[in-house]
Amino acid sequence: MSDYVKSFMEELVAKNPAQPEFHQAVEEVVESLSLVLDRHPEYRANKILERMVEPERVIMFRVPWVNDNGEVQVNRGFRIEMNSAIGPYKGGLRFHPSVNLGILKFLAFEQVFKNSLTTLPMGGGKGGSDFDPKGKSDNEVMRFCQSFMSELFRHIGPNTDVPAGDIGVGGREIGFMFGQYKKLRNEFTGVLTGKGLNWGGSLIRPEATGYGSVYFASEMLATKGETLEGKTCLVSGSGNVAQYTVEKILDLGGKVVTLSDSSGYIYDEEGIDREKLAFVMDLKNVRRGRIKEYVEKYPNAVYTPVDPEKDYNPLWDHKADCAFPSATQNEINGKDAQNLLNNGVFAVSEGANMPTNLDGVNIFLDNKILYAPGKAANAGGVAVSGLEMSQNSIRYNWTREEVDKKLHNIMKAIHNTCKTTAETYGTPGNYVNGANIGGFLKVANSMMDQGIV
Numbered sequence: 001m002s003d004y005v006k007s008f009m010e011e012l013v014a015k016n017p018a019q020p021e022f023h024q025a026v027e028e029v030v031e032s033l034s035l036v037l038d039r040h041p042e043y044r045a046n047k048i049l050e051r052m053v054e055p056e057r058v059i060m061f062r063v064p065w066v067n068d069n070g071e072v073q074v075n076r077g078f079r080i081e082m083n084s085a086i087g088p089y090k091g092g093l094r095f096h097p098s099v100n101l102g103i104l105k106f107l108a109f110e111q112v113f114k115n116s117l118t119t120l121p122m123g124g125g126k127g128g129s130d131f132d133p134k135g136k137s138d139n140e141v142m143r144f145c146q147s148f149m150s151e152l153f154r155h156i157g158p159n160t161d162v163p164a165g166d167i168g169v170g171g172r173e174i175g176f177m178f179g180q181y182k183k184l185r186n187e188f189t190g191v192l193t194g195k196g197l198n199w200g201g202s203l204i205r206p207e208a209t210g211y212g213s214v215y216f217a218s219e220m221l222a223t224k225g226e227t228l229e230g231k232t233c234l235v236s237g238s239g240n241v242a243q244y245t246v247e248k249i250l251d252l253g254g255k256v257v258t259l260s261d262s263s264g265y266i267y268d269e270e271g272i273d274r275e276k277l278a279f280v281m282d283l284k285n286v287r288r289g290r291i292k293e294y295v296e297k298y299p300n301a302v303y304t305p306v307d308p309e310k311d312y313n314p315l316w317d318h319k320a321d322c323a324f325p326s327a328t329q330n331e332i333n334g335k336d337a338q339n340l341l342n343n344g345v346f347a348v349s350e351g352a353n354m355p356t357n358l359d360g361v362n363i364f365l366d367n368k369i370l371y372a373p374g375k376a377a378n379a380g381g382v383a384v385s386g387l388e389m390s391q392n393s394i395r396y397n398w399t400r401e402e403v404d405k406k407l408h409n410i411m412k413a414i415h416n417t418c419k420t421t422a423e424t425y426g427t428p429g430n431y432v433n434g435a436n437i438g439g440f441l442k443v444a445n446s447m448m449d450q451g452i453v
Helices: 003-015 020-039 041-045 048-052 101-117 138-155 171-185 208-222 240-251 274-286 293-297 334-342 358-366 380-394 400-424 431-450
Strands: 057-066 072-083 089-095 124-129 161-165 232-235 258-261 264-267 302-305 322-324 347-349 370-372
Touching (some): 003 020, 020 048, 020 101, 020 358, 020 431, 041 048, 041 431, 048 431, 057 138, 072 089, 072 101, 072 138, 072 161, 089 101, 089 171, 089 380, 101 380, 101 400, 101 431, 124 138, 124 161, 138 171, 161 171, 208 380, 208 400, 232 240, 240 258, 240 274, 240 322, 274 293, 293 302, 334 358, 370 431, 380 400, 400 431
Parallel strands (some): 089 124, 089 161, 232 322, 347 370
Antiparallel strands (some): 057 072, 072 124
8 A cells, every 4th residue: 555545544534533434435545546646646635535535415214104004214315416526426326224324325425426327418326214124015105205305305416416326216206206306406417327117217127237246257358268158156135237138248248146135135046047037026126025035935045144153154165166246245255265265266347336345355466256246247227317308308218228238338438448457557457446446537627627626
C-alpha cells in the first residue's frame, strides 16, 4: 500500500467510522487508482478522489406504517445520491434488516463505477430501508412502500434520480412505490426502473443482471479459447440474479449444481435443469419459500443448513470450473477463495455486489484466474435499467431480442474496456484494475470539466 493510499484510507476511516463495507469498497478502488494518480497528478491536485468518496447528498427519513394487527411500525429509509457527473443518480433500493448507512454508501460508491462502465449516461446512487418484506402480507408491504415513497418522492425524478430494485425489492414493491409516486406527483414518468411490462417496463430487465454476469464470463473464457459448454458451475443465491444466471448458463451448455438462500444451500450433482429451475422460480417468486424445499421435490440433492460456527462457506467447496456468487456482499472470504481454487475453479464472475472480501480478491488475483468484479460483471442489470429509461423517454418498447442484443453488446463493451484498460496500465488480465480505472476515468474527467462543485 502506497503512502498516499494509506493516508487517504486513514482519513476516510476516521471520517466514516463503523462503516466497514464502505471502507472495503473504497480501499479496493484506491489501490487500483494509484496507477492512474501517478500518471495524472491533476486528479490529485483537484481532489477528485476525495470528492468522489463524499456523497453529493444523503437523505435519511423515518417510515411509519401499520401492520395487519393494527400495530404501528417504524423503519428507517435512506437514499444516497453519490455522484451525478455523467447523468442522473441511478441505483437500486434494498429492503433488508441489514441495511444501514455504511452498506448503502458502499453500494452507491460501487454504482458510480458500474454505471460509468455501461457506456450509458447514468450517475450513481443507492437507497433502501431496514424493513424486511419476508413474512409480510402483500397489504403490509403495500402500506410500507406507500409510506416510504411518501417521503422519497420529493428527492427523485426522471432527470434527477431514478431508483430501481435490489435485494427485497422486486416487481411487487416497485409497483406499489410507482403507484404512490404517480398519485403524489400527478404525472406518469419513468421515475423507477424494473416496472411491469404493461406500464413502462422493459423486456429482459428481470433477467439482465444474471444474463450479463454469464455474458461477461463467456467473454473472459473466450480470451483463453474456452466456452461455458460442458463446464460445471457453482451459483449462490436463489433470487432474481441467481435464477437467470442459471438460465443463461443452461442456454450456453453449462451445468449448475448449487443454489442457496440465507438459511442454507442445496447441492445437486445431477445438475439443475430447466424443470428444476422452473420449480425454484415458483418456490421463490410465487410461494416465497425456502431453498430447503428443493430436496423434498428432488431427493437426490443434498441440503446443508448454514453453520455460523464455520469460518468458510461449504457451497464453495465442491469440484467445479466456474463460480457465480449471486447472493450478497462478502459471501466469499480468503478460505472460500482458496477452496474454489483447490477444487479446480478458474473463472469467477460476480453477480452480487462485492461478494468477495479483500483477502479473497487478492487470492484470485495472485493466482491469475479469470476474475470479474461485480462492478463490471453485474452491470447488466443497471444497463437494461438505462435502456428502460431510454424507452420511457421515447415512449416506445423494444422487442425482447433487441434488448437482449443491446445487453450482450454492452457486456462485450464493458469486458473490452476492462481488458484494454488493465493492459494500458501494465496489469494485463487484472479485471479489477481494469474495471476500477475504466469506470473512474470517465467520471473523473467529467468532474474536471464541470469545475469544483
